[in-house]
Amino acid sequence: MQPHVFEHLRRLPRHRPGQPLLELRRMPGQEAVVNLADNGNCWGPTEAVRARALEALAGPAPDAFRLYPPADGLALRTAIALRRGRDPGQILLGHGSTELIEIAARAMLLDGGSGLAARHSFAVYGRATQAAGGRFIECHATATEVEAAHLLGAVQPDTRIVFLGHPNNPTGTQLDRDALALLARSLREDILLVVDQAYAEYQDPDVYPDAAAHLQERSNLLVLHTFSKIHGLAGLRIGYGITNPELAGLLERMRSPHNTSRPAEAAAAEAIQDEAFEALSRDRNLAARIAFRAEAEQHRCRVTGQAGNFLLMETVFPAPELYRDLLRQGVLVRPLDDYGLPNHVRVAMGTPQDMAAFWKAAGPLLDNLGCGCS
Numbered sequence: 527m528q529p530h531v532f533e534h535l536r537r538l539p540r541h542r543p544g545q546p547l548l549e550l551r552r553m554p555g556q557e558a559v560v561n562l563a564d565n566g567n568c569w570g571p572t573e574a575v576r577a578r579a580l581e582a583l584a585g586p587a588p589d590a591f592r593l594y595p596p597a598d599g600l601a602l603r604t605a606i607a608l609r610r611g612r613d614p615g616q617i618l619l620g621h622g623s624t625e626l627i628e629i630a631a632r633a634m635l636l637d638g639g640s641g642l643a644a645r646h647s648f649a650v651y652g653r654a655t656q657a658a659g660g661r662f663i664e665c666h667a668t669a670t671e672v673e674a675a676h677l678l679g680a681v682q683p684d685t686r687i688v689f690l691g692h693p694n695n696p697t698g699t700q701l702d703r704d705a706l707a708l709l710a711r712s713l714r715e716d717i718l719l720v721v722d723q724a725y726a727e728y729q730d731p732d733v734y735p736d737a738a739a740h741l742q743e744r745s746n747l748l749v750l751h752t753f754s755k756i757h758g759l760a761g762l763r764i765g766y767g768i769t770n771p772e773l774a775g776l777l778e779r780m781r782s783p784h785n786t787s788r789p790a791e792a793a794a795a796e797a798i799q800d801e802a803f804e805a806l807s808r809d810r811n812l813a814a815r816i817a818f819r820a821e822a823e824q825h826r827c828r829v830t831g832q833a834g835n836f837l838l839m840e841t842v843f844p845a846p847e848l849y850r851d852l853l854r855q856g857v858l859v860r861p862l863d864d865y866g867l868p869n870h871v872r873v874a875m876g877t878p879q880d881m882a883a884f885w886k887a888a889g890p891l892l893d894n895l896g897c898g899c900s
């Protein structure tokens with residue numbers, strides 16, 4: 527007889543992991559795989575950030591390994607609060623922002639209800655909703671557009687949480703300032719609005735419609751950021767949320783006490799202060815996006831994605847074929863069939879050398895097989 531596991535678990539689709547890059551690189555002939563499948567920062571982390579992570583483990587041996595990190599993460603929360611113009615009491619730390627998405631879903635859905643996101647949204651929103659026991663609803667959206675009116679129109683009486691990728695992964699879509707304000711102001715106040723800003727730092731801070739602007743007026747808003755993207759620290763697993771102190775205090779109860787490690791916190795505290803590195807990464811990303819679009823045009827390929835450090839490429843043949851052909855040539859991208867986009871691949875912006883390797887492999891395939899526009 528099996529233990530009586532929560533019935534929802536049986537219906538939950540398994541997480542589909544990407545190709546484990548380090549394993550792939552150990553395979554004969556694949557040592558030089560160019561990774562354009564994760565949306566990390568190919569330029570990071572900086573040496574200073576890496577040094578801080580190592581220093582955090584260097585104390586009197588073996589204490590740095592043996593002792594738990596401080597349970598409240600106050601040093602990092604203070605550094606984040608300083609950078610974001612907030613109070614440390616408004617900052618929550620997560621084992622990646624994924625953990626904060628899961629905490630938010632559990633906090634809202636453990637006693638029932640539904641979670642809502644736009645179609646083609648980051649897969650963790652649906653998984654976290656279902657793992658918490660909630661019903662997951664998707665509103666209409668396309669690969670190129672999401673609308674506040676569709677999200678608002680899809681809200682059900684039992685909806686408890688709404689997720690917005692801002693910009694969304696994998697589509698790179700986001701709301702403009704007015705649409706975001708409409709969503710924030712019109713959503714029922716008993717519903718938690720989670721605005722996931724994992725790629726926010728890739729946009730010009732003067733024009734990016736930062737959802738944190740609504741924190742003052744809305745008590746039902748949680749804004750998420752991660753150190754996995756522009757800061758290049760995905761391997762250390764650390765992210766953060768910003769909300770009002772009262773909600774932070776409640777969500778905090780769902781967090782396990784030592785969910786972030788000492789090296790992760792130390793590296794993140796260094797990274798959050800380095801605005802020059804962010805600006806440099808932002809500029810390089812913009813240059814890579816412009817170059818990518820120009821090259822795609824040469825191959826008559828349709829490319830979409832408003833924001834982020836990745837772009838979507840449309841093919842007239844099933845994208846997994848392109849994925850396999852590219853992999854044979856040592857280039858790893860992300861097919862999006864599991865996101866309901868069977869003819870799209872997502873390509874992260876890498877170094878100029880990475881992108882040259884991509885086009886060397888992809889160019890002839892696309893010219894032979896065809897792209898999304900004729």
Ligand SMILES: Cc1ncc(COP(=O)(O)O)c(C=O)c1O
Binds near residue numbers: 565621725751
């Ligand atoms: C939109 C979005 N949110 C959250 C995450 C999760 O990031 P983390 O590594 O902080 O868990 C990702 C990672 O791919 C993402 O694309």
